[in-house]
Structures are given as structure tokens and as C-alpha cells.
Amino acid sequence: MRYLTAGESHGPALTAIVEGLPSNLAVDIDDVNHQLWRRQQGYGRGGRMRIESDRVEVMSGVRFGKTMGTPVALLVHNKDWRNWSEKMAITGEAPDSVVEITKPRPGHADLAGALKYGQEDVRNVLERASARNTATMVAVGTIARQLLRRFGMEVYGHVVELGHVKVDQLEGTIPEIAERAEKSEVRVADPDAEQRIIDAITQAKADGDTLGGIFEIIVTGVPIGLGSYAHPDRKLDGRLAQSLMSIQAIKGVEIGLGFEAARRPGSQVHDEIGHRQGEYYRRSNNAGGLEGGVTNGQPLVVRAAMKPIPTLYKPLESVDMRTKEPFRATIERSDVCAVPAASVVGEAMVAWTVAQAFLEKFGGDSVEEMQDNYDNYLRRVGER
Ligand SMILES: Cc1cc2nc3c(=O)[nH]c(=O)nc-3n(C[C@H](O)[C@H](O)[C@H](O)COP(=O)(O)O)c2cc1C
Numbered sequence: 001m002r003y004l005t006a007g008e009s010h011g012p013a014l015t016a017i018v019e020g021l022p023s024n025l026a027v028d029i030d031d032v033n034h035q036l037w038r039r040q041q042g043y044g045r046g047g048r049m050r051i052e053s054d055r056v057e058v059m060s061g062v063r064f065g066k067t068m069g070t071p072v073a074l075l076v077h078n079k080d081w082r083n084w085s086e087k088m089a090i091t092g093e094a095p096d097s098v099v100e101i102t103k104p105r106p107g108h109a110d111l112a113g114a115l116k117y118g119q120e121d122v123r124n125v126l127e128r129a130s131a132r133n134t135a136t137m138v139a140v141g142t143i144a145r146q147l148l149r150r151f152g153m154e155v156y157g158h159v160v161e162l163g164h165v166k167v168d169q170l171e172g173t174i175p176e177i178a179e180r181a182e183k184s185e186v187r188v189a190d191p192d193a194e195q196r197i198i199d200a201i202t203q204a205k206a207d208g209d210t211l212g213g214i215f216e217i218i219v220t221g222v223p224i225g226l227g228s229y230a231h232p233d234r235k236l237d238g239r240l241a242q243s244l245m246s247i248q249a250i251k252g253v254e255i256g257l258g259f260e261a262a263r264r265p266g267s268q269v270h271d272e273i274g275h276r277q278g279e280y281y282r283r284s285n286n287a288g289g290l291e292g293g294v295t296n297g298q299p300l301v302v303r304a305a306m307k308p309i310p311t312l313y314k315p316l317e318s319v320d321m322r323t324k325e326p327f328r329a330t331i332e333r334s335d336v337c338a339v340p341a342a343s344v345v346g347e348a349m350v351a352w353t354v355a356q357a358f359l360e361k362f363g364g365d366s367v368e369e370m371q372d373n374y375d376n377y378l379r380r381v382g383e384r
């Protein structure tokens with residue numbers, strides 16, 4: 001199963017094609033739209049989120065609510081396009097009203113992208129480098145999530161740190177934490193931390209600054225044996241890291257204890273194995289559900305660190321590429337913090353990667369065939 005996306009931030013629409021989905025998977029478009037809505041939420045987002053109200057249009061591959069085993073094409077319109085149709089025209093010459101961007105912004109792909117692709121106008125870089133594309137990533141990932149749900153797996157995400165505010169007190173079961181996170185505007189599991197987070201973002205905005213943070217993704221119901229230790233590019237831990245790092249502004253990924261494991265002796269890290277009522281179990285889940293690049297039957301626990309938004313109202317110094325003169329950029333609008341949104345994208349990317357591994361193991365052309373393969377495997381594993 002693979003996917004491709006296309007689309008500029010201020011172009012007419014974003015598109016995606018998902019190829020390799022099994023047939024007869026029920027596709028819940030309301031659920032896709034709900035996830036798109038969630039991606040637009042969170043305190044600290046900028047003016048663009050007041051313009052957009054993302055909705056998916058399914059252009060192919062689904063009939064009477066079910067996949068046909070053919071490519072599924074998705075479309076998300078950019079409402080902002082109506083304000084950009086001249087600046088982003090697909091044909092003709094650039095009108096005089098279009099001013100080329102020659103001032104690259106620190107923290108963006110602007111400078112490297114303009115040099116690499118030989119662009120005079122940095123807009124030709126930033127339009128595609130923009131995190132606007134994460135809307136299609138969420139649409140694609142939500143279909144993968146529906147495949148996981150069909151086989152008993154659920155994906156949850158929540159913010160665990162925002163700037164310097166730590167949200168340590170994660171009490172309750174994983175679904176309870178997820179439910180609280182979903183209801184909360186800033187999507188944290190700890191309601192006491194919510195106000196501290198809102199205050200931190202308000203302060204950053206007042207200072208002309210921005211904030212990053214850390215979110216955590218949990219997948220429950222994952223069987224033993226997804227991914228493989230047999231070859232580097234089949235290791236699921238590496239593949240999860242790649243898919244999370246493919247989200248704009250993600251600068252670090254941890255699995256299980258992650259960096260904390262490096263600080264502890266081995267006796268306080270590795271998850272002891274027990275056996276009861278015909279099943280293996282673990283006394284802890286410090287590995288985050290992965291050993292040797294293979295799922296071990298525990299919930300997957302993955303965290304990602306997002307850097308602070310690079311566009312600042314208190315702008316950083318840069319150089320005009322035409323004149324080579326220094327300048328400090330002026331900006332019209334930007335997010336101050338988008339960690340809750342990135343967490344929703346993280347859920348989608350983790351869902352995608354786990355679904356891909358699931359299909360590799362139990363692959364069939366229809367969900368029924370996958371179910372047979374899955375049942376057979378569970379029976380075999382259950383006998384050992
Ligand atoms: C959901 C989301 C929203 C974002 N919004 C903005 C924004 O409004 N302004 C901005 O400068 N960067 C924003 N970013 C981050 C930039 O897209 C990103 O830092 C930049 O493209 C450079 O890529 P890199 O940080 O992965 O190196 C956002 C990222 C995400 C995930």
C-alpha cells in the first residue's frame with residue numbers, strides 16, 4: 001500500500017492517491033472530515049484556520065461506501081485559493097501585482113529550496129514545503145486508521161509537553177486519556193495543565209515568539225509480529241520514525257522510554273516476560289511495543305518533538321537573496337503554536353505505517369481474505 005500527495009498551500013486544492021487498499025473496506029467519510037476538523041483545532045493557530053474548513057471529496061475507488069480495491073483519490077479544497085488565484089495562476093505570465101519573494105525565512109525550506117530548485121521566487125518553494133499538506137496526510141491516514149479499526153486496533157494521540165509546560169500526570173487507562181484529550185481544546189490529557197498551556201501560548205504570542213512541544217501516539221490492539229528484524233528497511237521502529245519525521249517541524253522521535261532508556265541501567269528498562277492463561281504478557285511496556293523492529297503485542301507508544309513555529313512576529317535576521325542585504329521580515333499571519341494539530345497528523349502517520357505493516361503481513365485483496373489470514377496467524381501464535 002502506498003500513497004502520494006500533491007498540492008500547494010494556496011493552490012486550488014490538495015490531492016492524494018492511496019493505492020493498494022484491500023476491497024470491501026467500509027470508508028467513513030464523516031470520520032475523515034472529523035479528523036480534518038481536529039487537525040484545524042488548538043489554541044495558538046493563526047488566521048488561516050478561520051478561512052479553511054477542510055472537507056474531503058472522494059474522487060475514486062469507493063462505491064456505496066466501500067473500497068473496490070482500486071486507487072482511492074482524495075481532494076481537499078483550499079478555500080483561501082479565492083484570495084490567491086492571481087498570485088498562484090496555473091497558466092499565463094505573472095502579472096505586475098505579483099511581487100517575487102526573495103527573503104528566505106530562517107527555519108523554513110526557503111533558502112535551501114530556492115538554491116536547490118533554481119527558483120528566483122521563494123514562493124515556488126514555500127507553497128509545497130508548507131504544513132498545509134498535512135491535511136491530505138490526515139485524510140490518507142484516517143483511511144488507514146479505518147483499516148486498523150476493522151482489525152481491532154485503535155490510535156490515540158495527545159500533547160504531553162508544550163514549550164516548558166510538562167503534562168506529566170497521565171492518570172487513567174489509555175482510552176480514558178484519549179477521551180479527555182479529544183474533548184479538550186488544546187488536546188491534553190491533564191485538565192490542570194490546560195490553562196498553563198494556554199497561558200504559555202498567550203505569553204509567547206505577546207512576546208512575538210512561538211512554541212513547540214511533544215506529543216505521544218498510542219496504538220492498542222496491535223498483534224505480535226508486525227515489521228521485521230530481518231532487514232534494516234523493514235524495521236517498524238525505523239519506519240515509524242520516518243513517517244513522524246515526515247511531518248513539518250518534527251525534530252525528534254522516541255519509542256517507549258526513548259532517550260530516558262539511555263539514562264537507566266538495563267534492569268530498569270527491559271520488559272520482563274510472563275505467561276498466564278495461555279498467553280505471554282509483559283510486566284511493563286518500556287519498549288513501547290517494539291523489540292528488534294517487530295511489534296511484541298504491547299501497545300505501541302511513540303512520541304515526537306515539534307520545534308517552535310519558525311515564522312515569528314519578532315522576526316529573525318536573514319539576507320535578501322537579490323541584494324544580499326540583511327533584513328528582518330514582516331509577517332501577515334502565522335500559527336504561534338500547532339502542537340495539538342501536529343499530534344493529529346502524528347496519529348494519521350502512525351496509523352498509516354502500522355496499516356502498511358499489517359497489510360504486508362496479512363495482505364489480501366479483500367478485507368475478508370485478510371481476516372482469514374489474520375485468524376489463521378492468531379490461532380498459530382496462540383498455540384505457542
Ligand atoms: C500543523 C502545522 C502547522 C504549521 N504552521 C506553521 C505556520 O503557521 N507558520 C510557520 O512558519 N510554520 C508552520 N509550521 C512549520 C513549518 O511548516 C516547518 O517548520 C517548515 O516547513 C520547515 O520544515 P522543518 O521544520 O520540518 O525543517 C507548521 C507545522 C505544522 C505541522
Ligand SMILES: C=C(O[C@@H]1CC(C(=O)O)=C[C@@H](OP(=O)(O)O)[C@H]1O)C(=O)O
Nearest residue numbers: 046048049129130131132248333334335
Ligand atoms: C494552512 C495550514 O497551515 C499553514 C502552515 C504554514 C507553514 O508554513 O507550514 C503556514 C501557514 O499558512 P498561511 O501562510 O497560509 O497562513 C499555516 O496556516 C494548515 O495547517 O492547513
